Amino acid sequence: MRTLVLLLAALALAGCDQNMEIQPKYGEYAKAPLFRSSSARNPPAGAMARDALARQQEATQRPPLTAGLLDRGRQRFAIFCSPCHGAGGDGNGIIVQRGMPHPTSYHDPRLVAADDQHFFDVISDGYGAMYSYASRVPPRDRWAIVAYIRALQLSRRASLDDVPPGQRARLEAMP
Ligand code: HEC
Structure with a gap:
């Protein structure tokens, strides 16, 4: 008798798992006859994300x-960036070593002049095989990265004459 009760309880509880799995609903991007398109709807014309204006401003105002x-x-x-472009910007990061196309080095004259x-x-926006980082890197951080890439480029091209006089003496005194 006890076994029977347990068995019935187990059967009854097994049904609980089905809660919302079985019900009329659309799957993602399923065809939706009601909208005559996909179940994923486009936002109405003119709708914009809450922070879109602030982001746009950040993009045009360089810090x-x-x-x-x-x-x-x-x-x-x-x-x-370094997983592909490498710590020095040469384009031989770990992902490139595993098969991603080799990007142009940041030290290539074309990119130094860009x-x-x-x-x-x-x-x-991304570039060729490189996808966009817009959703992961907010505009202010993009400017920060650009500044750092410029520093990377300068690190291989700067001459002693670029060092301000005050710091030059200190540099020359180094062993
Ligand atoms: C998953 C690998 C990957 C990552 C991560 C990546 N890139 Fe790239 N990047 C590439 C590849 C591949 C190319 C070359 C694309 C082509 O020429 O088709 C490229 C090209 C570029 C170029 C050269 C464009 C030109 O004019 O030749 C710049 C600049 C650049 N990436 C900047 C960045 C910055 C900044 C980041 C970080 C925010 C970044 N990339 C992250 C793979 C990557």
């Missing part, structure tokens, strides 16, 4: 170049 901004750029670059906006746009 001032400070040590803090550069440091932020260094961090973001290490997280989002303006800052080009780098900002590549992060925002």
Whole structure:
């Protein structure tokens, strides 16, 4: 008798799992006759995300170049870009070593000559095989990364004459 009760309880409880799994509903992107298109609806014309204006403003107003901004750029670059572009920007990051196409080195004369906006746009929109980072890197951080890439480029091209006189003496005194 006890076994029977347990068995019936187990059967009854097994039914509980079905709660919302079995009900009339659309799957993602399923054909939706009601809308005569997909069940994933487009936002109405003119609708925009709550922070879209603020982001747009950030994109057009470049933050001032400070040590803090550069440091932020260094961090973001290490997280989002170095896996492919490598820590030095040569384009031989770990993902490229595993088969991703080799991007042009940041030290290539074409990219040294490219303006800052080009780098900002590549992060925002992607470029060829590289996908967009717009959803992961907010505009202010894009500018920070651009500043850091400029520093990376300069690190291989700067001459002693670029060092301000005050710091030059200190540099020359180094062993
Ligand atoms: C998953 C790998 C990957 C990551 C991560 C990545 N990139 Fe790229 N990137 C590429 C590839 C591949 C190319 C070359 C695309 C092509 O030429 O088709 C490229 C090209 C570029 C270029 C060169 C565009 C030109 O004019 O040749 C720039 C600049 C760039 N990436 C910046 C960035 C920045 C900044 C980040 C980080 C926010 C980043 N990338 C993250 C793979 C990546």
